[in-house]
Amino acid sequence: MLPSLPVLDWGRRYDRATLFSDLVAALIVTIMLIPQSLAYALLAGLPPEVGLYASVAPLLLYALFGSSRVLAVGPVAVVSLMTAAAIGEHAVAGTPAYWAVAITLAFLSGAMLLLMGLLRLGFLANFLSHPVISGFISASGLLIAASQLKTLMGVKAEGHNVIELVHALILQAPNPHWLTLGVGVLATAFLFWVRKGLKPLLIKLGLNTRLADALAKAGPVAAIVVTAVLAWALDWKGQGMKIVGTVPQGLPPLTLPLWDLALWQTLAVPALLISVVGFVESVSVGQTLAAKRRQRIEPDQELVALGASNLSAAFTGGFPVTGGFARSVVNFDAGAQTPAAGVYTAVGIMLASLFLTPALYYLPQATLAATIIVAVLSLVDLGILKRTWAYSRTDFLAVLSTLLMTLAQGVEVGLVVGVAVSLALFLYRTSRPHMAEVGLVPGTEHFRNVLRHQVSTSAKVVGLRVDESLYFANARALEDWVNDVVAERPQARHIVLQCSAVNDIDASALESLEAIDRRLRDAGMAFHLSEVKGPVMDRLKGTHFLQALSGRVFLSHYQAIHELAPEIEPST
């Protein structure tokens, strides 16, 4: 596939009204993105300016290739956490070596995304089930919040899973840096109040909804400005509080990934996981927003666009990025019409990195930690446990195992285990299909489960139904079941298998059907099929099975019973 350039489509019809809408949206997103990009860079273990670098070139590339009109690309919480987990084994956070590995990770992730897009492998992301994603995102949110507590307390505590983090925090708990803790707790409380209480209050005070919304969005900026000013005025740095410090002024630098094959090999799995998680997050928000305007996005095109974005991040000193949920929703709500809004946002971030960084010098790190905690706790949805428990035990198991493994073993193990568990549960379920003996509902031509309904049956002719496609994992279950049925019914002479729910029969299942037929024939019985679907019948034609079949293939189950066991005909 050649990637297309959606920009050629929307660019041609770009007018002044669209420009205005896009500019307004870009302004709001930029205000939101500045603190987030700094905070997520710190979360990933990188200097804060790297977050700004990762919010320029990737946005431009996405605007060129992306098929979503409103997706806001840049650093996001979960991918930043996964980045920290992936690099932590290779370098010490904050060092230039660490940054170089982050750049390499963005490069590998970008290359993988691009390749997957060109090979149209977007469908692979479908194997991340909703329960796994929910469990993973919630656990990641808790992990991130826990990891920020150390910054909030002004202590050192490292760990890539909840056990390590909590253990380290408990050791440090008696000796926090009280000033930092106070500022952090107040900032967190303020941000929670802005999120929940400010908007209703402003509306109550007479502001219109839109303005109230925009002011509530600016809450983090207010917290940053106020705490930075206080830190400068009251010399919090001199009292031992950690501040952001010198953030280099200037445009994103040109950088190269490390050409180290051994490093690439060890980063391959984390890079793949980051790519898949980033892609899934991006596509699901993109799809939801596109559908609201009856537009659509192309998953394989999105892979190409995210691949290009990450490659550009690698060459401009950034780290892995993707389409973020919260910022995209804000972009959409603010009225963005085209990806040009992303270009204007990139310009805004460029201006910020050129002129705004000195103002960040006194910003307490605890304030950034507070913005992260408030942002990620909205990702945590433990209600999913209750909801899936009510709906399906297997889905519940998938959520629970992903959640617990992510908390206990970190993001990579958690994600892999979650996928493996959900696939295993699906295979287990299809390997034990629902099977029923069926009988005729008197006065009709319908057949129903003999255990659930009052139906007529015959000792000579046994009707069976299987509610699943037949494939290797359930073929033997069918064999066993037919064996059981036959062993229990010495008078049976005909077995009729109703195939109305069988969408496919693979080679193993075909051999099982042949084995069933052979055994029934050896025991002096005949094996029939009824209601075989067209595509299945097409494939069975020309096989030895149909030629050798001891019985017949009936169009309807009623017809089969009608011919083989006329005595159970209902007297209508």
Place this chain on the structure above:
Amino acid sequence: MLPSLPVLDWGRRYDRATLFSDLVAALIVTIMLIPQSLAYALLAGLPPEVGLYASVAPLLLYALFGSSRVLAVGPVAVVSLMTAAAIGEHAVAGTPAYWAVAITLAFLSGAMLLLMGLLRLGFLANFLSHPVISGFISASGLLIAASQLKTLMGVKAEGHNVIELVHALILQAPNPHWLTLGVGVLATAFLFWVRKGLKPLLIKLGLNTRLADALAKAGPVAAIVVTAVLAWALDWKGQGMKIVGTVPQGLPPLTLPLWDLALWQTLAVPALLISVVGFVESVSVGQTLAAKRRQRIEPDQELVALGASNLSAAFTGGFPVTGGFARSVVNFDAGAQTPAAGVYTAVGIMLASLFLTPALYYLPQATLAATIIVAVLSLVDLGILKRTWAYSRTDFLAVLSTLLMTLAQGVEVGLVVGVAVSLALFLYRTSRPHMAEVGLVPGTEHFRNVLRHQVSTSAKVVGLRVDESLYFANARALEDWVNDVVAERPQARHIVLQCSAVNDIDASALESLEAIDRRLRDAGMAFHLSEVKGPVMDRLKGTHFLQALSGRVFLSHYQAIHELAPEIEPST
């Protein structure tokens, strides 16, 4: 589950006629088992007497616990090959250390089988598809035959895959031990002739079929006696031919597995693979033979019985065993009625190991290699490639990858890759379900694919059908497809999804349906379902989805179209 003792059932009704049948069958199986047990022990890299030891206690234990009346347990070719591959990394073939590891492997495999039986995990074997088993058995047959060529040529050549073996053999090819090669080739040709040509000839000469059959079965014994006598008379040992040599006289020794946790860990995967392959081979032959007499076997009980057999092998100097295909068929054909035939066979092997072993001293190893080659080549069925290609490309891919990987990388990698490929192909297939837009067949109440049939449709009401259960891997495909359909049909106001082929809807698919509903509602449309199956409907009831659904759930698709788009009603 408590394992049952089938012996209590058949033992109670044991009479003189059954005794006679069992004794005749046991005699024939014993004659067949003596050379096979020696040969398979050598194949596994063990001294020949270990094959005899593995053919005593396991048979007694199987007679006690087994649910098949005719399964003949003991050393078999494929499991012996897998044993050699598993132990080869830990010890040098022929040494006491190697034997100790073999005993430990039998212990681990026995413990795993027993545990799987008690936990009722027999269903796990269902994940070995027929294509994978066929490819694996054929490749193993070729591997075994290739491995025996060195003995046939009288040279040394080691390797666990075909590439290594063929390379080693080519290096040795110019310098075979000519006498050994001559005897080996003649013995192989003789055994092939016995298998194919002798029985028809004897029948032609006037013998009855049964006697001709029995004489043909004794072919390997004849080859052994003749070559052993010639080797003694012509002093082949003095001319450098490898002979079996001293086989200790006496009953199986009492032995213990090695209690070495590190060893257990490295043997765990091979032991599991051996257990599963042995179980699958055993159960499939057991099921086929049981069905011929309208009996049945219990897979979980078979796990217990094979587990007990392997544990007993570990405590009596044996190595991993299972139910063999060829010997079980012979046992059945010879008229065995109960597992007591296995007890008599065990007695026969005990007598052989007490009194017959000195006579084996001069037996050329090349003769045993010839019996193995002839036996395993009957396992090779490359026609499966052609048959699966004709039936289904995915099944063909599963056979081919298992076959090639087993040949190129050995039994363990081959089996694991085969299972992984077949599962991946199944998941891939179900992740891309067949989906169709449907229209009304004029003059009927039936709906068919608009691409295949002449049907009436409505611009306002779109009918869609999906031919697969909805689960996480295909839920997004459905979302994408509905998005596409809606984007193409600006006039559409109602989407009706016909669910007649949907046997299950998991939590991910439910979220996708909710997303579809939400998006359609946002776009001013309504989403309806039709023909939802009872069990699926049971589960949907009580979910938020049905309460929030923008449309309705119709009992039949016809009813939905009838109400929503009365204008396309056919004029009957």
